[in-house]
Amino acid sequence: MxxxxxxxxxxxxxxxxxxxxxxxxxxxxxxxxxxxxxxxxxxLPQEYTILIPVSAGVALLCLLCIFIGFVMLKSKKKKA
Incomplete structure (x- = not known):
């Protein structure tokens, strides 16, 4: 391994x-x-030099927020 x-x-x-x-x-x-x-x-054209990292950052931030939301919902259900 x-x-x-x-x-x-x-x-x-x-x-x-x-x-x-x-x-x-x-x-x-x-x-x-x-x-x-x-x-x-x-x-690629120069316009994408900013567009690609910003899009990736926004997508990563959205996924992180969704993950945190699911964890908070699961922890709230366990307490009840």
Missing amino acids: ELADRAVGFLLSFISLSIFTYYTFWVIILPFVDDDHFVHKYF
Whole structure:
């Protein structure tokens, strides 16, 4: 089981590092590259640099609030 845990941890670390590198290049370096350069076809338009993290944050906050609401409802039913 230890080997499987290490493999999953390595995979998650690799995915996180890849996303971080892609987003960092997209936000920090790409605005300084000419618009007609071929590298622009590998990235989404610049409008999404803010839209994607904000949407993910709002979705995460909503899911967290729903989870807390369910936990509060369950704990209230146990007391009664």
